[in-house]
Amino acid sequence: MLLSNLRTIWLTFLHLFRKAVTIEYPEEKEKLPARWRGRIVLTRDPDGQERCVACYLCAVACPVDCISLQATQDETGRRYPEFFRINFSRCIFCGFCEEACPTYAIQLTPEYEMSEYVRQNMVYEKEHLLINGPGKYHDYNFYRVSGLAIGGKAKGEAMNEDPPVDLRSLLP
Amino acid sequence: MSPLLQTIIITVVVLLVLMTIAANLIWVERRMLALWQDRLGPNRVGPLGLVQVVADMVKIFFKEDWIPKFADRPVFFIAPTIVIITVLMSFAVIPFAPGISVVNLNVGLLFFLAMSSLGVYSVVLGGWSSNNKYSLLGSLRAAAQMISYEVFMGLSLMGVVILAGSFNLNDIVEAQGRITWFFIPQILGFFVFFLAGIAETHRLPFDLPEAESELISGFHSEYSGMKFGMFFVGEYLGITLISSMIVTLFFGGWLGPSFLPPVVWFLLKMAVFILIFVLLRAALPRPRYDQLMSYGWKFLLPLSLLNLVVTGLVVLLLK
């Protein structure tokens, strides 16, 4: 036992002559993978419209309750968030919001340099979150898949849908 | 120069040097631990991160000094000062070089033992006055640990006393000049004293009174600001003290080839042992509490008794 302890001490001592693995951060930077869970963004669908449909699932999935939003809709029935707020001073970057999002709207990105001297500046509103692109998922468009009619897409025009039922027909 | 003035100057110089060492140990320990763990450690503040100490000091002085409502205030206040006082008092008897010691006491060794036993009050009172079950558990562990290791610490030194024939530390160093450095005849004594020293300063791997994985932070869980800082500095002073004692008792104190002055020899030897303390922390895991106790009573105690008996016999036979 004693010998093993001494050996441990000796081996530890030898580490004195190893190269340190530390990356000296502000000067050197690590390249992070695309799925790194950093700064949260709201993306747009391929048509350039907001992907978020204000379903509240990110908010309810958030373990620190740092997402808050209010749904509203335009005159054609398309839902979107009236406001969308993330309090990054509470966010733990767990990525549950991204997992919960049924429309790929909310995504975590490899950006992580978000420190602020004033805590209030860590509260991000929709204008800070919304980006002009589809993020990691290029082709998905929720309203093309869902059965809801919105401006520019009537009933039965979504993917995998039959035209609306003709109620006057009694044919089988 | 009057003897009084000389004593005062020595005292002040010793205090300054000790406090500087203790403070810089913060940096030394962090840098060395980092190196042994393949990291870099604090390297941002000043050249090589040396000014880190200043940053740490500034920080700890400006931290909120919070006392829990449920604490026993007077005792809570006194506890951290005890550790500083007792350790600094012990340094009074250490001969750094011929003639450079605060006081040349003929029972210097006993004084050291007495002071280091008093140090346990700091931990016990600190844990008790915090009125927190984890603190109390930590301080109970500290008490039991220190009382146990006190026993063979004393016993392990008796070999040295027999060899030197004196309790005066000056005489012990000089005796080593005559005979040989005591770590050779007293290898067992050195071994036991070193281990007991680690336990006395509750350094890793014997830091069970703190044991953050079990007891939050043990006896000083409730301490913050400079009061916590005092425990911290006390610990580094303790390391310095034990290292100085090892040097004094087993490694010939200030003795050494004359191309360097004696004080430098003393400090160099001391530095080596301080680094060994840090190395131990880097290398060894913490044992269980029962392992610590049985190791002490069932292994170190017999070993120190054996050492005492053998040393006595050898000295008797050689006479």
Next chain:
Amino acid sequence: MAKTAKITVDGKTYEVDATKNLLEVCLSLKLDLPYFCWHPAMGSVGACRQCAVKKFRDENDKVGKLFMACMEPIVDGMIISIQDAEAKEFRKGVIEWLMTNHPHDCPVCDEGGECHLQDMTVMTGHDYRRYRFKKRTYKNQYLGPFINHEMNRCIQCYRCVRYYRDYAGGKDFDVFGVHNTVYFGRHEDGVLENEFSGNLVEVCPTGVFTDKTLGKHYTRKWDQTYAPSICVHCSVGCNTIAAERYGLLRRVQSRYNGEVNGYFLCDRGRFGYEFVNSPKRIRKPLRKNKETRQFEELGSEDALKYIRKLLSDSKRIIGIGSARASLESNFTLLSFVEKQNFYWGESDRNIQLIQKQYDILRNGPARTPSLRDIEKCDVVIVLGEDLTNTAPMIALALRQSVRQEPVQSATPYRIPHWQDQAVRELTQDEKGPIFIATPLATRLDEISETYRAAADDIARLGFMVANSFSDRSPLVSGATDEQKKLSGKISEALKKAKRPLIIAGPSLQSEAVIEAAANIANAMITSGKTCELCFTVPEVNSMGMAMMDITHQGIESAFEALKNKPADTLIILENDLYRRAEEQAVDSFLGKFKNVIVLDYLENSTSLKADAVLSSGSFAESDGTFVNNEGRAQRFYQVYDAGENIKESWRWLRDIMLNSGLHEFGKWKILSDFTNALSKAMPVFDGINNITPPPGFRIAGEKIPREPFRYSGRTAMFANKSVHEPKPPEDIDSPLSFTMEGYRGKPPSSIIPFFWSPGWNSQQAINKYQIEIGGALHGGDPGKRLIEPKSGKTPAFFTKIPQAFSPRNGDWFVVPVYHIFGSEELSVNAPGINELTPKPYVMISSEDAGSLGLTSEKQIELEAQGKTYSLPAKLNLGLPKGLIGIPKGLPGMPEIKTGSWVRLKMG
């Protein structure tokens, strides 16, 4: 106790009610068995095939057969299995079929998160759509301002038509199409006509019908703050759940109370809540600038200081209470100004009528029935009340009571009464006897025998019926043949009745009608029969005000009293006097005061005349107690904290009292202190403190949370104002907390903030809160009846029979026309209700119109009380000659006294 039987479910034996079906029994046992088409209020049809269970012949039968639980009567010794693998597989398969066409739109569906279909899908374990073909789609319809239609989501359970047509008696909604393309909707786009259409939202197991008003400010179920509340839009006192988020009232849902509204609400109750969010809300105390005559906003402290200044130099203070304010608020005002200076802000005439009704109920032998009791009555006589418009939920209850008698005919055929389809097939259109006597046609006419006449003739008919049971009720002389025939028929029906009911009310402003109703009940009871007597009253707390015994201190009395003894300060509690009396009279009354202080939540003509306005909390921001028409005291709780500027009226008044040096009221701190003082001062209210648990009530040391445990956004919702989260508001008045922290189990029945049970996110979770499905809640239905009949005493009979009504030439007798959407003061401020509110008009019988040469929509000049109004005419077929219908309370409609004579001029 009904017949019981022992059944074995998955190896466990239970003793159950043998008159129920298997599904109900399983749910009563709190077992999770999925279902769609069955609804506790509507019986079984076995359409969805979702509640399949395995039934075994005996213990040795290990194979068993699948049966639909909702169609299985309970048999003693029955052995079934819910967990059987084949049954589970079957149920999963059924869901899979239903989901082949269900659109991919839960994220944008308002039902999501409280969807019975979601719950059942999760419960059965179906999770992947294997069907690769295209989905069927439908076009939606516009169904009015309340209901949103999204037909794609339909799973063809037929609950909506069964509710709308069979339960609520609607005509303009049906199922169309064939086979895989059936469609639930109207024949064309248009507003749903039925007044109870809002219940489709809760009846539909998925998101085909959703609450449009909620959709305008949509929030998921888990994100709302709820409180048990009481509907304030009529006197029935339906129990509601009101929900809030971000300081906005989001919706009102039915709060199940087995004795009152059960599962349903009327549309006024469900959608009238939006007045709370109205731009007319008074959100801060106001002070009128003496020079500019404009209102300035004040903080609550400054407001109290200002009021103190106003009160410090006033010699006599008059207080006017209100029947839309809680008992506590009225009592506090009464305590402040003292009884002789307190007036119930209602017309003297109405007070006399309400007081008379209360006296009849208090001293007479007839019991006042709860809404549930009304459903169970088999013969009903309605005198003078257009229930659909004055007390809508009673009308819905009557639609159930007409089925009481026909349903009995199923018994000889051994058809269980829950076998809805079979019973309806057997009874066809058969209806139990119900007689409605009103001047105007009502929505209930289609299920009843009707009598169109003026109030006096209605009363005479009532007296004739009473006389046929007891001679102590006077004989009516000079009755017409029609009256004789009808009264004979009514008497016949009443004689056969097992549980007869008389309904009357003050809306015709006729004491004779009320007396006639009382006489019928009294006569029947003296002749050894039972009879229940239900009176409607005008407002949510009218009965409570009557019980406070401030007899005849109505608004005209206040005008009168001021002439004799002047006063300088007037405090008006939640009351718009301009709705109670003539404009000039109110103007001159208000003008006589140096200071007019109004406590209210909506800006109205009275509050505009005030010198100081205190911003009271509406039902959503207040705690308090109402007494409904049955005499049931019920508590409502604050939904959310609206900040220090909006307080309960009783709290404002307490603060005013403390400020004016009445320090003895300092001990009135929380709601229960006020109710305690009230029941001490007025023993008639004894026990109202105990209708809900005390504020110190805790379960396992915890309060009852107003928010579901998955309430989201706590650390972000106020972050735009400050990133430092505020301390949540504390509720000192109730055992409810404003947060999501607290006891997670089922709270006592009177303080259920919302219905939820693990796995049951929709309103169907109510099943888990009931002792037995469709019965009382665990711990008893909330509320306390304060009026019980006096038995043993011979009742007093009324003897004054009015003269028969005779039309005058050239003059017209005013009868009131009530509108469910429009006549009620608060709900007209809700945009949806407002949309359906008619424009001012006068109603003339077609016969009279013919003789006047009048056509519909033509302007006509009406001369009343010395004033002339020009209004469009509406023609009505049933209205008797010589009567003119004047709509009540419509915005912009002048107040013309019921029972007065007016003159008409062609415009």
